[in-house]
Amino acid sequence: MKRLILTFSVFILSLIVFSADINLNSWKLVQDSSSITYTFGDVLIPEGGYLIICRGNKTQSEFESFWGITLGANDIFLDSVSPVIPKITGRETYSLYDSSGVLQDTTMPRSSNSDKCMQRDSSNVCTFTLLPSSSASPGVFVGGGHDAGMVITEFTDTAGTGNYLYSFIELYNDSAVVTGVIESEKRKNTNSNFYADLNYSEIIFSTDIPLNGAGDISIYDLSGRIIISDKIGFRDSKAVLKNVYLKSGIYFINCRISKYFFRTKLISM
Numbered sequence: 001m002k003r004l005i006l007t008f009s010v011f012i013l014s015l016i017v018f019s020a021d022i023n024l025n026s027w028k029l030v031q032d033s034s035s036i037t038y039t040f041g042d043v044l045i046p047e048g049g050y051l052i053i054c055r056g057n058k059t060q061s062e063f064e065s066f067w068g069i070t071l072g073a074n075d076i077f078l079d080s081v082s083p084v085i086p087k088i089t090g091r092e093t094y095s096l097y098d099s100s101g102v103l104q105d106t107t108m109p110r111s112s113n114s115d116k117c118m119q120r121d122s123s124n125v126c127t128f129t130l131l132p133s134s135s136a137s138p139g140v141f142v143g144g145g146h147d148a149g150m151v152i153t154e155f156t157d158t159a160g161t162g163n164y165l166y167s168f169i170e171l172y173n174d175s176a177v178v179t180g181v182i183e184s185e186k187r188k189n190t191n192s193n194f195y196a197d198l199n200y201s202e203i204i205f206s207t208d209i210p211l212n213g214a215g216d217i218s219i220y221d222l223s224g225r226i227i228i229s230d231k232i233g234f235r236d237s238k239a240v241l242k243n244v245y246l247k248s249g250i251y252f253i254n255c256r257i258s259k260y261f262f263r264t265k266l267i268s269m
Helices: 060-067
Strands: 028-031 036-039 050-054 076-079 094-097 103-106 116-120 128-132 149-156 168-174 194-199 202-207 213-220 226-234 238-241 249-257 260-268
Touching (some): 226 249
Antiparallel strands (some): 050 168, 149 168, 194 202, 202 238, 226 238
16 A cells, blocks of 8 residues: 655545537636636537637637647637636636536646646646747647546746736546556446545545445556555445645546446645
8 A cells, every 4th residue: 555745734625527529608717816717618628628718809720820839620720809818917727617617627736837837747747847838739639638627737937928828727638548457447437426525534435325335546646557456445425534644736536336337536735
């Protein structure tokens, strides 16, 4: 059984929802530091597809020409306009919430810098890497393949006079499982919700079906590496795993108990 050293206190939550295509209708992207909330309409992101949210007043062809790229057939370009996002006024962080108000991803504690690009790493050692804005690569993410659902993979404040209009946030639908990691468990969710709430050094598991007995828990990091493998006991549909120390990042939890298999995503900050 492996444990990571706690680097700071964490609180946050999780929800089970993994499907190939994801409809962002009523999801919200929040620029935390500036209290900007962007609510999505009926936007369907295919599995493996990107959503590029541009600051505003630019067409997709203008955006592609500026960055020297061509977005793929499964990529969606969105001109935010009202409200404008991203709107860099300092060190900004971003959080993504689903239509039920459940946090699905966050860039915390990493924040954006003026004239810089932040790109998500393929592991939780350092969730985001700070680069010059000239290193931005909209529509490209090398750390996918872990069935993470919708994740924030890049955000950029573009350097140069007037170039701020080409600033963007990139979301990625990571709904494919990397080969050889947990491929055999791909999308074997039950029809019941399974929750994992992280409170300091404990993870409290719960489900909405009657559940009692011993189960097996496996926790993976974003690279697919098993961080914790342990036994837990459910009583009245609840269980607690103690002495859990996770660094900031995205984790995945598999749970087997009796005839049931559950899977959920957990975010620690």
